[in-house]
Amino acid sequence: MVAISSLTSDVRSPPRRRLGDLLEPWFYLSPALVMIALVLVVPVIIGIGYSLRKFSAFRSEFVGLEQYQTMLSDPELRLALWNTVLWTAGSVFFQFFLGLGLALLLNRPFFGRRVVQALVFLPWAVPTFLSGLTWAWLFNPVVGPVPHWLHAVGLMSEPRNILSDPATAMWGPIIANVWFGIPFFAITLLAALKSIPGELYEAAAIDGASAWQGFTKVTLPFLASTIAITVMLRTIWIATLADLIYVMTAGGPAGSTETVATYIYVTAFKSLDKGYASAVASLLLVLLVLYAAGLLYMRRRATPEAEA
């Protein structure tokens, strides 16, 4: 009797449990997916719809791809695209190498390391727009020391604001962004460094590897996956970041710090041309997706056995 009832319950429960098992992960995922669908995916689709419409004061009309054609002959957009490349490449390059250097330093024991770690990671907590403002003040000859230093070492004939010279203005937001972003790379790379088993280095040392060989043969291959994903995320975040540049230079002087992100922002909210702004934003979105897809593809080819 007991045996039979346990047998029947055994027979009955697997399909039900299987359905439950199938649904369980989706149950945990659903709040995240619903939020993302409603607040991110739907607005992006609406935004792509905007890009096909021309907005005037009280109404809008469907114009198809007309605004995409306008983009082809928009010199301001061309400059903004070029500036975006400079701004993104410059920021990511310095953030990454300085962040990697910091992670390598923090991965070795030294006196006061815990305090040092808390201090050097502090810029990450500073709001982006506030890092922009703070650096704008440092570059200001009235309250900031930087122009006076540059003057003292002979790089400037008189203490001027580098943000007001089109030739040097882009360095301002880049420096502010590097300052703000080093901790992101340092934190993620330090975490990856700490997960490298120490025996690998011992084995390399026994085989007579130099410190440099240990770095290139053990450390870098281990970090490769983290590097790929963090560089990708940072590149995308920086390319779409508008507030830091906006508060430092508002795209000026003479458009020399205008990136695609600030151009969209200004077009949408200062010129109130929502349609054209959305068209430019769609272009940026496509470029970023292509970039991400390219990187992911290269990464998969480099490590065929790794599952995504």
Next chain:
Amino acid sequence: MIAGRSAVRRGLAEAGVYGAIALYVGFALFPIYWTLKISVTPGELLYREGITAWPSSTTLANYGRVLSETDFPHYFLNSVTVSVGTAVIVTLIASAAGYALSRFRFQGKATVGFLLLLTQTFPLVMVIPPIYRVMGQIGLTDSLIGLIIIYTAFNIAFATFLMRSFFDGVPRELEDAAMIDGCTRFTALRRIVLPLTLPGMGATLGFVFTAAWSELLFALMLINQESKKTFAVGLLTFIGKFAVDWGQMMAASVLALIPVCIFFAFLQRYLVTGLTAGAVRG
């Protein structure tokens, strides 16, 4: 002779390491130090001593005026409400999603991961106009709840990656053992996995808090009412109005920095240890 030379070399390398560390610390702290310095410089000394390392006399008058004559205390409370609300909600949602991605094998898992990654490429400036319109229609402009909803959606993807990594760091065997001993998966989660991922949840909480505290553009677009402004918007309008009052501006900035810096200084350690355990992956 050779030993002597290598000792010198090691000494030099040591000095180089400490020198590099000092440079990093200096670079990280200098802008914060400078903001602090200007904020305590008396107004009449600013133009004469604006660029000296420390003013000949200091004052807290700028802080007094910011706290008593402006709306900053109010902005501060709004920002705390929005940031804490966002951080708590995101951490809960991302923990659930991260758990699912870490512990289950199911069809569509790779697609979910890809979708989360894809949302990272959405330019914020692109979704502002549609969101502004929709939020207007359902009456969530000029509302802190509206901001919390938006910030939550924007932070979920990265927070989920983080939480997944933290869950990956908890050995699966612990859970399996508990389940063999008769625990349900949920009891195993509650009794064993969750306590071990608490530091990770703390780190995620801190990460999202700072992100919400920093956001400017959405708050600028969605909030017009003075009583609903966040700190970021308040500071920017303040700068627009009193562009030359450096002292008060920097005092307000320092006040904006204090909560995030304290929060982050405590939590950054968990961020590193948590990510180490799970070894960041895409």
